Amino acid sequence: MRTEAGAGAAGAGAAGADAKGLLExxxxxxxxxxxxxxxxxxxxxxAGGRLALLGRNGVGKTTTLATLVGQTTRHAGSIRLDGVELGALPSSARAAAGLGYVPQTRDVFKSLTVEENLVTGLKGRPRAALEEAYSLFPRLGERRRNGGGELSGGEQQMLSVARALLGRPTALLLDEPLEGLAPVICDQLMAALSQLDMTVVLVEQQVDRALDFADSVVFLDRGRVVHAGPAHQAKADHALLERHLGVALAA
Structure with missing residues (x-):
C-alpha cells in the first residue's frame, strides 16, 4: 500500500523546485x-514536510525508522530520498545521502563532554559550526564542558538532536524525542524543532504535540498503514484517534 501522506501538505521550509528532502x-x-x-x-x-507516524505500542513505528536508516532486514520495498534509492545502501551511506536519525535511546557518549559529543556530528564541517547547536539549544552552550553522563534527560535529548542536525541532514527521523521529559523541556524541544527547515518524520506518544507539529499523519497497526491524511483533520476526529490509538484528545 502506497499512501501519499504528504500530498497537498504545506511543507515547512519547502521552497521551490530546488528544495531537498523528498522522502518516498x-x-x-x-x-x-x-x-x-x-x-x-x-x-x-x-521536501520540508512534517509527518507524524503514530500508532499503539508495538505496531512497527520504531521499526519503520530503523528500516529507513538500515538497521533492520529489508525484505521488499523502496526507500528514496530526493529520487535516490537508499534501500540497498549501508547505514553510513544513507546518512551521507541526507538521512539524519535520533533514536529513542539517544545514544549520547557519556564519557565525552557535550562539545566532544557534538564534534562527532560535524562530519568534516569546521568546528565553528558548533555555534549552530548552541544557538538552537543555549543550554548546551552553558554545559559544553560537562560530561554527557552529567546531563539531565532533557539535556541529553537536546544533545542527541543537535548532534544529528550538525550533519546537515535533508530529512530528520525522530523516535519519541519527548519520552520521559518534563513538560517545560518538551515545550523547549518542540519549539526548537519547529524552527527546522527540513523534512521531519516524528514518532511520538504525545499525540497532541505530534499532531500540532506535523502537516500530515500516518497511523500504523500491525505493521501496516491503516490511515493517512492531514494532521489537523486527524486531531479533530476523536473517533479516528480512539480507534487507532485508544486515546481521545481534549477539545
Missing part, C-alpha cells in the same frame, strides 16, 4: 531476520 517509501516490508514486522508500508513526505 513504497511497499516496504522489513523486520529482524526472518521475523516480518512491516508489510507493504508506504508514504511520501514532501
Amino acid at each position: 517509501i513504497a511497499g516496504l516490508s522489513a523486520g529482524y531476520g526472518r521475523t516480518l514486522i512491516l508489510e507493504g508500508v508506504g508514504f511520501t513526505v514532501p
Whole structure:
C-alpha cells in the first residue's frame, strides 16, 4: 500500500523546485531476520514536510525508522530520498545521502563532554559550526564542558538532536524525542524543532504535540498503514484517534 501522506501538505521550509528532502517509501516490508514486522508500508513526505507516524505500542513505528536508516532486514520495498534509492545502501551511506536519525535511546557518549559529543556530528564541517547547536539549544552552550553522563534527560535529548542536525541532514527521523521529559523541556524541544527547515518524520506518544507539529499523519497497526491524511483533520476526529490509538484528545 502506497499512501501519499504528504500530498497537498504545506511543507515547512519547502521552497521551490530546488528544495531537498523528498522522502518516498513504497511497499516496504522489513523486520529482524526472518521475523516480518512491516508489510507493504508506504508514504511520501514532501521536501520540508512534517509527518507524524503514530500508532499503539508495538505496531512497527520504531521499526519503520530503523528500516529507513538500515538497521533492520529489508525484505521488499523502496526507500528514496530526493529520487535516490537508499534501500540497498549501508547505514553510513544513507546518512551521507541526507538521512539524519535520533533514536529513542539517544545514544549520547557519556564519557565525552557535550562539545566532544557534538564534534562527532560535524562530519568534516569546521568546528565553528558548533555555534549552530548552541544557538538552537543555549543550554548546551552553558554545559559544553560537562560530561554527557552529567546531563539531565532533557539535556541529553537536546544533545542527541543537535548532534544529528550538525550533519546537515535533508530529512530528520525522530523516535519519541519527548519520552520521559518534563513538560517545560518538551515545550523547549518542540519549539526548537519547529524552527527546522527540513523534512521531519516524528514518532511520538504525545499525540497532541505530534499532531500540532506535523502537516500530515500516518497511523500504523500491525505493521501496516491503516490511515493517512492531514494532521489537523486527524486531531479533530476523536473517533479516528480512539480507534487507532485508544486515546481521545481534549477539545
